[in-house]
Amino acid sequence: MLLIPHYVEHPFYSNPALHLLYISDENRVVPFQNAIEQVVSEGCCVAEIGAGCGILSRAAARAGAKKVYAIEKEPEILRFAERVIISAGMQDSVSLIFGSSFSISLPEKVDVLIAEIIGGIGNDEGISSVIEDARGRFLKSGGAIIPKKIDVFICPVCAEEAYSQISSVYEKDLIVAPYEARRPFKAYYEIIGMPPSELLSKPERLDAIDLYGHTEIFFRRKFRFSVSRNARFTGFAAWFVTELTGDVILDTSPWAPPTCWGQSYFAIKHTVPVVRGDVIELIFSAMHDKQAKRPYYVWEGTVNRKAGNKKPFYESNFQGEIEALEPEKRAIG
């Protein structure tokens, strides 16, 4: 088990070291390559948004695309993509485009749209709004999108080992420097290799993202979990299962082979001993922060103990002014 910072919380997409970790993950790359093999046919046009060092754009070119538009807004990683495209002799078929997909236009409509900008809980990186915009402007009618849909799940956990590492999570990290640490309970994390035995209940679906339709990025949803055994409740784990296309599934649940996403971990500051039959009520909000370019999250609720006493919890990764409104005394439930 390894606890790492959630890199979505840190603006490190230009860091080659982060991409080294991403493309080293076969359990991430191979399903995408398989989906591309299924969908991209000889002579078609493809756009990839968030191409990074271009691994999926190159897969599209190898699958027979006559033109791949590889869009990337981080110039440093785009330079690596350029080198690799030249090294692969793909300069003619893969065109690198520098910029945000929202601000660029393409010279032609494409048959396939690809975006691996899936956050640990789906829309952390705003994939649904990126695709919604690009679908209208870049994709031919009847064109294909990879991924098709993303289901996100959440479940209370007894993750004692992860919990114990929260205060030191930045100390040995490969990407985020310790001076960029966020306050321990003002961030969410990734658990790499969480055993399924740490789950305390049946998971609930937190979000359902349809890349062919419209999905709200900001929401406030309520859940009720029945605790299945005596343990210590230390927070929530969340993960996604995405249908990339056809029958290609990428599953980041605790039961599936591990990936670089791990499971997102939303810790609670004051852990609560629970027994079988206790009920954990959760209100999970994805909220808009005018300064940040991505949602921030609030996970709040109450542990209703059979023993009688209710234990409220309230945490958020928001780093700004809303904290003034967030005393632990705030009435919930």
Place this chain on the structure above:
Amino acid sequence: MLLIPHYVEHPFYSNPALHLLYISDENRVVPFQNAIEQVVSEGCCVAEIGAGCGILSRAAARAGAKKVYAIEKEPEILRFAERVIISAGMQDSVSLIFGSSFSISLPEKVDVLIAEIIGGIGNDEGISSVIEDARGRFLKSGGAIIPKKIDVFICPVCAEEAYSQISSVYEKDLIVAPYEARRPFKAYYEIIGMPPSELLSKPERLDAIDLYGHTEIFFRRKFRFSVSRNARFTGFAAWFVTELTGDVILDTSPWAPPTCWGQSYFAIKHTVPVVRGDVIELIFSAMHDKQAKRPYYVWEGTVNRKAGNKKPFYESNFQGEIEALEPEKRAIG
């Protein structure tokens, strides 16, 4: 066409950005993975020397190895390997070992030895001495080695575009900072995407490295090239073709799909116009430098022009005291 510094000349093996380029190269990684699939069978033991971020060690584990010893002497890249091994859930089968293979010992002998420390002209990174040592101490009798053999070729070229970029090669490089630049004709380079049309003669075999036997790292060999057409002679291109195992070949010649190695480029300071039938005599030396841990090279010779006049050339990537012995007046041929 892209001219880049030869990274073997620069001690950057700890740089994640360099490994990002290496593992982005499918034409490098896939043949090694195929060779590993062929040779590694269920339950066998493997050692990899120079494991980097562990991509080949993980391939060996996936191929069924019960234990892979992944040896790496650069601590920074070993930390990435560790993260990736944990992310892949392979902690039990892949053991990371920090250190130079010469100074470590293994708890058991292995069935397969893997090393992707192939320099652009074969022994630049000392693969034959590394394997010779490891073969005796790590490998079971009858065990397999990947790669099996490496043939290195060299040929005079008219590489005008590469030649014109020599003075600016470090300016836009992704790995080597400009202040670490070597003097233009005191280094050799890599040409990514050199067209075969730039060759001026039939290539000759510069070196033949047998990983099951003994190969001299230091040598002095003479070649005679007959120029095939009128052009400007700008130096020599060299490349390798390696038999990884069985029928898996990795070919870095100008005729093969491009790889991150490109072709090594040994430029000459004063280019020479040549015509069909001129003869280029080359003495290529791989020499021992007591300070450096790798060979340095001298490429010297004479262009024998049908027109009658002989043009000597003498270049070396040696940065030390031998330069005192290296006036262009030195008598050759």
